[in-house]
Amino acid sequence: MIPELGIIEGFYGKPWTWKEREETAAFLAPHGYRFYHYAPKADLFLRRRWQEPHPAEEARGLAGLSRTCRSLGVRFGVGLSPYEIYLDFNDDVRDALTRKLAFLDEIGIDDLAILFDDMRGDVATLAERQAEIAHWMRERSAATRILVCPSYYTDDPILDRIFGRRPDNYLEDLGSLLDPSIQILWTGEEVCSREFTPGHLARVASQLGRKPFLWDNYPVNDGPRMSQFLHLRAFTGRPAGIAPHIAAHGVNPASQPVLSRVPALTLVEAYAKGDAYQYGGALSAAAELVLGPDLARSIVNDLLVLNDSGLDRLTPSASAKLRARYAAFDHPAAREIVDWLDGGYRITQEIIDTQ
Known part of the structure; x- marks a missing residue:
């Protein structure tokens, strides 16, 4: 059901x-x-x-x-x-x-x-x-x-x-x-x-x-x-x-x-x-459907960094490597990752207090 x-x-x-x-x-x-x-x-x-x-x-x-x-x-x-x-x-x-x-x-x-x-x-x-x-x-x-x-x-x-x-x-x-x-x-x-x-x-x-x-x-x-x-x-x-x-x-x-x-x-x-x-298989299949095989594979491989580590734990060199990797993809999801790495989605307490 x-x-x-x-x-x-x-x-x-x-x-x-x-x-x-x-x-x-x-x-x-x-x-x-x-x-x-x-x-x-x-x-x-x-x-x-x-x-x-x-x-x-x-x-x-x-x-x-x-x-x-x-x-x-x-x-x-x-x-x-x-x-x-x-x-x-x-x-x-x-x-x-x-x-x-x-x-x-x-x-x-x-x-x-x-x-x-x-x-x-x-x-x-x-x-x-x-x-x-x-x-x-x-x-x-x-x-x-x-x-x-x-x-x-x-x-x-x-x-x-x-x-x-x-x-x-x-x-x-x-x-x-x-x-x-x-x-x-x-x-x-x-x-x-x-x-x-x-x-x-x-x-x-x-x-x-x-x-x-x-x-x-x-x-x-x-x-x-x-x-x-x-x-x-x-x-x-x-x-x-x-x-x-x-x-x-x-x-x-x-x-x-x-x-x-x-x-x-x-x-x-x-x-x-x-x-x-099976959540692992479900993720791989969904990612490929949304993103295409190449971008999906890259995101699944970087999951520990993107999903679990967080921006503040990324060194400047690691962030630069990720940014270069995803900037190479011509896909809106890849552009979202680049924008996220650049701080475009950061939320501050001021945003919460004023919205």
Whole structure:
């Protein structure tokens, strides 16, 4: 059993171009990826400046991406982060939200993801307020599927340290208050979970009153530490046995759009082959399909350096050799590696604080 698979473009830092988004959706659709959710942290008009209209050029790009996805039979969605509106859901906020939802309807969305992550959550009535807002937005959106990302979307205690202690019974209360048709996003036992197990997912489903909709933070590499690495390895820790326990499986990709397609393909194979899945062979096959045999062979040979060592551990001479090697390839993935070596994808704390 292969669950509904899709891309959730939800990372910090250098955003993909509209062409890269459309090409990624087109490449992955024949392999079973059936939704594409646009929610980059760099789009401030969905986040800190959500009350402002999108500039005309950005609006055209969104509408074009929607048309492309729908032509491919891929559901198109947008993630909206109305920053801390649950603290004061007043008439001005409602008017701004009505305008934003009308804009999203105009460009054409199938899925609306209401994202309450990256916000203070130590509010006693948090679940009640968020459920009220989600229902209010659902009534004013033409989207046929509504998703909610809770403020506490993982068991990971790091969220409590950053955003305040989660209210008691928050997940249970949110799950009981939200209409059963509304999906709830979940990243697992950690923000970037190394593994998902049927036991964990069954427990979360019991708390939420529905199967969780996975927001899988692999191969994303958007933190100050993670941006030093290219997450190229095949998916592991996602056994086929979790399929009956989830509503869908969304992949948050890496900052490098073409390279992200390599691990994305291996997830399909992990579900399709079950106990027969071999992550090493899956990586080699996916890399060759995405990159061609020569570039794939080079990347697999350099995997320990690209995926595991990190930029800061590369000596200048080693970096120069890698750069020369990949500059010799006329392929967009090779150019992504060169850009990464040149520091083009580095994420700073300032980027996270301002996006």
